[in-house]
Amino acid sequence: MDWQAFWLTIRLATVVTCILVVIGFPLAYWIAFSSWRWRFLVEAVVALPIVLPPTVLGFYLLVALGQRSPIGRWWQAVTGHALAFTFEGLVIGSVLYSLPFAVQPLASSLSAIDRRLLDASASLGASRLRTFFRVLVPLSLSGLITGISLTFAHTMGEFGVVLMVGGNIPGITRTLSINIYDQVQDLNYSAANTTALVLVAIAFVLLSVVYSLNRRFWSLWPRT
Amino acid sequence: MTLLSNMSSTEQSAVGLDSLRVSVRKVLSTSFELAVDFAVSSGIHILFGPSGAGKTTLLDCIAGISTPNSGRVSVLGHVLFDSAARIAVPVTKRRIGYVFQDLALFPHFSVEANVAYGLGALSIAERNARVDRLLEAMGIATLRRRRPEELSGGERQRVALARALVIEPSMLLLDEPLAGLDLPVRMKIADDLRSWIRDTQIPVLYVTHSRDEVFMLGNSLLVLEQGRVIAQGTPHAVLSAPRSETVAQLAGFENILDAVVTSIHEERGTMTCRVRRVPERKMYQDAGWRGIDLETPLIRAAPGDKLRIGISAGDILLSTAAPVGLSARNVLAGRLTSLAQRDTTIVAVVDCGVEVAAHLTLSARDSLVLTPGSPVWVIVKTHSCHLFQSGN
Numbered sequence: 001m002d003w004q005a006f007w008l009t010i011r012l013a014t015v016v017t018c019i020l021v022v023i024g025f026p027l028a029y030w031i032a033f034s035s036w037r038w039r040f041l042v043e044a045v046v047a048l049p050i051v052l053p054p055t056v057l058g059f060y061l062l063v064a065l066g067q068r069s070p071i072g073r074w075w076q077a078v079t080g081h082a083l084a085f086t087f088e089g090l091v092i093g094s095v096l097y098s099l100p101f102a103v104q105p106l107a108s109s110l111s112a113i114d115r116r117l118l119d120a121s122a123s124l125g126a127s128r129l130r131t132f133f134r135v136l137v138p139l140s141l142s143g144l145i146t147g148i149s150l151t152f153a154h155t156m157g158e159f160g161v162v163l164m165v166g167g168n169i170p171g172i173t174r175t176l177s178i179n180i181y182d183q184v185q186d187l188n189y190s191a192a193n194t195t196a197l198v199l200v201a202i203a204f205v206l207l208s209v210v211y212s213l214n215r216r217f218w219s220l221w222p223r224t
Numbered sequence: 225m226t227l228l229s230n231m232s233s234t235e236q237s238a239v240g241l242d243s244l245r246v247s248v249r250k251v252l253s254t255s256f257e258l259a260v261d262f263a264v265s266s267g268i269h270i271l272f273g274p275s276g277a278g279k280t281t282l283l284d285c286i287a288g289i290s291t292p293n294s295g296r297v298s299v300l301g302h303v304l305f306d307s308a309a310r311i312a313v314p315v316t317k318r319r320i321g322y323v324f325q326d327l328a329l330f331p332h333f334s335v336e337a338n339v340a341y342g343l344g345a346l347s348i349a350e351r352n353a354r355v356d357r358l359l360e361a362m363g364i365a366t367l368r369r370r371r372p373e374e375l376s377g378g379e380r381q382r383v384a385l386a387r388a389l390v391i392e393p394s395m396l397l398l399d400e401p402l403a404g405l406d407l408p409v410r411m412k413i414a415d416d417l418r419s420w421i422r423d424t425q426i427p428v429l430y431v432t433h434s435r436d437e438v439f440m441l442g443n444s445l446l447v448l449e450q451g452r453v454i455a456q457g458t459p460h461a462v463l464s465a466p467r468s469e470t471v472a473q474l475a476g477f478e479n480i481l482d483a484v485v486t487s488i489h490e491e492r493g494t495m496t497c498r499v500r501r502v503p504e505r506k507m508y509q510d511a512g513w514r515g516i517d518l519e520t521p522l523i524r525a526a527p528g529d530k531l532r533i534g535i536s537a538g539d540i541l542l543s544t545a546a547p548v549g550l551s552a553r554n555v556l557a558g559r560l561t562s563l564a565q566r567d568t569t570i571v572a573v574v575d576c577g578v579e580v581a582a583h584l585t586l587s588a589r590d591s592l593v594l595t596p597g598s599p600v601w602v603i604v605k606t607h608s609c610h611l612f613q614s615g616n
Contacts, residue, residue, distance in 0.1 A: 114326070114328060116324050116326060116328035117328050117330060119284075119287075119289045119315075119322075119324070119328065120322070120324060120328040120329075120330070120387075121330075121341070122289070122315045122316050123287055123288075123289070123315055123316075123318070123320060123321075123322045124341050124342030124387070124391060125316050125317070125319070125342050125344070125345070125391065126316065126341070126342075126344065127316060130344065134341075135330060138332045139331070139332060
């Protein structure tokens with residue numbers, strides 16, 4: 001068992017999950033409550049990582065983060081090193097790749113909230129912030145926990161994007177899934193098996209949390 | 225400071241008749257717009273109208289949940305919205321108690337927490353005191369720890385009322401707050417509500433479809449149709465005086481007959497109206513038409529005037545034998561056309577030249593032994609005939 005890779009993976013999943021809660025909640029709120037006619041386009045973009053091969057996402061990320069792109073050059077100017085093949089690059093890739101897994105359960109439970117509760121809260125003098133914490137968050141809690149669990153599990157298990165954007169640098173970008181790939185390449189099947197079992201166990205526990213919270217079948221999209 | 229505590233009682237009486245002034249236009253779609261202009265005093269005002277008339281939209285505009293395209297809203301002299309002066313007090317600052325049609329109780333809070341929700345700015349001691357007072361007044365003090373899902377319909381409605389009243393609102397908007405409740409429960413809650421409002425002297429807009437509630441609660445009635453206020457006045461004036469047929473149908477008169485005044489009996493306070501035959505109306509197309517005379521209350525009318533007579537199906541008596549010794553002036557012979565059961569009411573349709581619908585209780589049906597085709601007599605008291613202006 002490569003503990004360095006294990007802790008790196010946990011760190012990556014934790015950072016990505018925290019970022020996705022922060023940017024996923026407003027995005028999910030917007031998807032759930034917006035009446036913009038082109039909203040479906042935003043929903044489609046958010047869902048893209050589900051269907052795209054990770055290599056496609058990884059390829060474009062590599063281009064976008066590379067030395068020739070404005071983002072890559074700006075990052076280089078600010079931090080002094082490139083974004084590709086670093087832990088930060090990996091975080092950016094993972095955030096995009098896991099975005100639908102955070103946003104969809106949240107949007108689903110937010111859109112199930114009766115709008116009249118928000119009107120009632122406002123008519124009782126509650127500010128938007130108070131309404132958010134007293135009404136929206138408690139009533140979308142199962143969606144939030146589902147989103148957190150799925151994001152964490154999904155980030156732990158990703159492979160394609162990590163390989164494209166991060167490569168295979170021990171302690172920096174070598175996650176458990178890359179580790180398994182290496183072990184198989186080395187014909188070290190028993191080590192690969194141990195690592196794979198750890199991933200299976202973590203995924204199983206997280207999904208059990210999700211399904212215990214959502215008695216009904218968990219659907220990917222809010223309105224199906 | 226709250227809006228309400230800024231206003232002394234003298235200020236409230238100074239604004240007198242115009243406790244609530246609303247003059248707004250709100251375009252909802254290309255085919256529907258709300259355009260109302262009215263003023264009401266403190267006390268309960270019934271807002272009456274068919275679904276889709278714009279009642280909820282009007283309440284939302286007053287509450288500040290919807291923004292009118294133009295107009296002005298003021299409560300107790302305070303301007304809440306004025307498009308010309310670019311004033312729009314946000315919904316959170318309006319202090320208007322609003323009981324929504326579906327109540328919108330917070331499902332994750334107890335009764336107590338629901339009621340206390342609007343009191344976030346107060347100290348805990350004061351908040352508890354106010355919540356206790358309201359729970360007591362609404363008769364739900366024993367339910368304080370329960371969640372909304374553990375309450376009956378009537379209890380939920382009481383919680384919603386308590387939640388709206390506890391903030392000491394400057395006015396109340398009640399969107400069918402007692403719909404779906406049994407009459408005794410409704411009357412009990414209406415009593416509690418009425419006594420609360422008598423003490424606070426605030427204006428209340430009360431949406432209902434129920435004629436019982438109109439007479440039980442309202443000292444005034446506004447009829448909304450197609451986004452317009454088509455009638456305003458006391459329930460008795462609006463529903464009894466000659467008015468539009470829409471009002472008659474809203475008021476729950478199942479029988480609306482076209483008639484013409486034939487003679488006036490000034491000394492008896494009545495007049496005789498002959499039910500007219502209107503060719504385009506299917507029910508008058510019967511070739512064997514016989515004219516029917518009805519004695520109705522006297523209104524300002526002259527022989528030859530056309531009007532409509534509204535008779536509530538619940539005000540009609542049926543007899544299987546020709547009645548004698550009755551005070552009722554109108555006895556019409558006819559034949560029973562059909563009997564249908566709606567909930568616990570039997571709807572009997574009798575053909576006595578025109579078709580007349582009468583409501584019977586189940587036991588009345590059983591004791592009368594009615595079968596379609598059998599002869600019956602329809603009995604209508606003079607004062608059960610409500611007169612309305614004819615549309616044509």
